[in-house]
Amino acid sequence: MEEKEQPSGGLHFVGKKDELIKAQRSFRTLEGRDILIIYHEGVFYAIDxxxxxxxxxLQNGDIEDINGKLCxxxxxxxxxxxxxxxxxxYRARNPMENPPILRWYSKGVKQRVHTVTETNGEVFVKLTTTPFWIDSDYYQGEKGKVERANA
Ligand code: FES
Structure with a gap:
């Protein structure tokens, strides 16, 4: 789809709300970055x-509630x-516990997520500009693209 960019604010038009809801998952390339727009239970998400x-x-990944968080x-x-x-x-047991119980733990932010907004039936994505490295950045770069192609 042709990208219609807003003049300011870094907002990218990604589609009509109705179309994105119907599609549920939509692939877009914004500023050279490949992202997935997901519509799930009334909410839009954008993620590398x-x-x-x-x-x-990730396009065909199942979505599940894990420990109160949609994953x-x-x-x-x-x-x-x-x-x-x-x-x-991830799920693990803490060997310091007696008995060790399987629990969910967080590794921290590993996948870059982006901001989705909707105005008058049009949906926009603003890419995050977090200055520090997030692991999913690797697969958006040249080395990661080569690795993906050879996998
Ligand atoms: Fe996603 Fe391994 S779990 S590539």
Whole structure:
């Protein structure tokens, strides 16, 4: 789809609300970055489309509530990523506990997420400008693209 950019504010038009709802998941390239726009249970999310672990395409990942957070499950190796924050979640036992109980833990933000807004039936995405490295950045770069192509 042709990108219609707003003159200011870094907002990118990504589609009509109705169309994005119908599609549920839509792939877009904004400023050279490949992202996924997801509509789930009345909310839009925008997230880097290649998994931070090994570049798996998240587009067909299932969405599940894990520990009270909606997560997309990467189809490749089943990593769990929260849709709202891009946190990597994992389950483990703390050996210091007696008995050790399986719990969900966070690895912190691993997948870059972006801001979605809607105005008069049109949906816009603003890419995050967080200055520090987030693991999913790797698969948006040249090296990561080569690695994905050879996987
Ligand atoms: Fe996503 Fe490995 S590439 S879990």
């Amino acid at each position: 489309c290649y998994c931070y672990h090994a570049g798996g395409m 997309i499950i990467c189809p490749k190796h089943k990593y769990k990523i929260t849709l709202a924050e891009g946190e990597g979640l």
